[in-house]
Amino acid sequence: MADFEIRDLRASVEGKEILKGVTLAINKGEVHAVMGPNGSGKSTLSHTLMGHPGYTVDGGEVIFKGQNVLTLEPDERARLGMFLALQYPVVVPGISMTNFLRTALNAKRGYDGKDKTKQVSPKEFRSLLKGELEVLHMDDSFLPRYINDGFSGGEKKRAEILQMAILKPEIAILDETDSGLDIDSIKFVADAVNRMRGPELGVLIITHYTRVLQFIKPDFVHVLVDGKFVLSGGPEVADRLEKTGYSEWAEADEPAVLKPEEVA
């Protein structure tokens, strides 16, 4: 049995069936990429896995650490070791990034305001932040800013990866982390993710385009079309998509590589 198993997952949004039975097994140490054209259910997959209230689970289960996480609240899933880097990170005014990161890290460690031994010390927190900021080529000025408030596209995505680095999940889902990024930002983000790769982390990269997979090499690639996997294999699947796009699946005639003018 794999470390993280998605079994016949079905989900809908506002009554519309989107995921029509997705099955996927991820082990820690592996990087899986899920690729698919627009409307194939990529975002539904990531949001359903993390428990977004706008997505309804119609069937199946997701087993992680012996539990069906679909019955858990998003915060419980996170504390269990799951992480979702959002495609569109949300602005929360009035709360600094520092405060957010510290609160999240304390929550992850089970600090509930009482047992001080579980609380992250200011010194540890500072040194943790310092190291990760460097990897992502971010500076301190980013910390007192409100959560994602006024961040550029690149800053938002880097901030997501910073959160991942601080929280150290065991299963990380990166939802279109490459979209809207210039090539430098993609490299910084990829460097940070690659540094975290190892026997303690399983990664699920969700992407429309193959570009990010040049920087974060996947072990497995799955093609999602109309809510189901139509093809699974090794990195060669991405190469195939690079050439033919999604045209093999008639209803999804879209390229899987960015046109030069789309590269930011």
Add this chain to the structure above:
Amino acid sequence: MATVPKVDVGTDYKEKYGFFVPEDYVFKAKRGLNPDIVNEISWMKKEPEWMTKMRLRSLEIFRKKPMPTWGADLSVIDFENIFYYLKASNKQSTSWEDLPPDIKKTYDRLGVPEAERKFLAGVSAQYESEVVYHSLQKELTAKGVIFTDTDSALRDHPDLFKEYFGTVIPPADNKFSALNTAVWSGGSFIYVPKGVRVEIPLQAYFRINAENMGQFERTLIICDEGSFVHYIEGCTAPIYTTDSLHSAVVEIIVKKDARCRYTTIQNWSTNVFNLVTKRAMAYADATMEWVDGNLGSQITMKYPSVYLMEPGAKGDVLSVAFAGKGQHQDAGGKMIHVAPNTTSTITSKSISKAGGRTSYRVHIKMYPDAKNSKSFVKCDALLLDDESRSDTYPYNDVDAENVTLGHEATVSKVSDEQLFYLMSRGITRSEAETMIVNGFIEPFTKELPLEYAVELNRLIQLEMEGSVG
């Protein structure tokens, strides 16, 4: 007009007036309001005749004025069933054991020290941080600053007092200012001389005594030319009281080039009707800032205002209101532009939860002389559930030319997207909601001294957990 009874206690007083006042007297409180009670209050305080007359005149005005027909529902107030004046020793009637459990619990959670919480709860009449207060007083006196309770000010600084008292808010202004003028007790009096800057905030806290938290406080602040003072009233811990009506008046005069900031955090227990009149006069290039937070009480009606009397005067209101179950916070601000080149801003943040209701009333008046004046109003309301309510009532009255008037109002809910985002990082729902609310009022909290900001955030946390009130 009734006169002040000039009687020596202990001679024929008992025979003449029916009760005896021992040396360490306790004023025999009576419910209800009539000229005799007002006379007695004034006499107990050994006030000059002009004040007695003013009180009696105000009582007449109070009786004639109708209740406000707008705002919160005040029909349940029974003016005849209220004690209008209690000496300190009367107030110690509550015992710690009799306090509502939620108030005790909040003190615990906030970590309010024992002595302090007894005072706040009305169990002890005195809480004076003597040492802090005395060293501060020495510094202030050296600079010519007067900081005392209002009763002492009338006694010790009669001329200054008489010159300004009731000039900003005359008794006839409204029914509750009339009531306050008739029966006022306690409050703060501050005079800052020309050019003097008081660098540390003056807090009522330093000189807390029973009357300071009285039902009918009266505060008078005079900032002479070029001076600066920041006054902080109230505290974030809930103040328990069995008195159901609180009606304070705050008058402030900010002279040329002076600046005054008045910060209030009010958190009365939820049985209280809090009806307050606050107004400032700002003269040439002077700045008046009201920072006003209202958390507790059943009903609040409070609209701090600034009269911008001379060119260059500036007025600011920054306020926060939190209405939980059964609460109605009817707050707002008023800016009266009388002179040219005057500016005002009003920023309001309100939060409604569990059926609570917040209303925001804004009145901007620009007289014909107020040319080239500017005013900007921003009201943001946050609703935490579907049963709660928020309304904004803007009222603009512009008779001047070449003025700028901006108004922005938003009503939002704690969004699912924000909650999901924070929760997906392992933060619990209730902590995430608290963070969003604290983030929402951050423009307010960042204006508070640090210890108040921290306490306010913790209090919001308690409110959000539903363990308060």
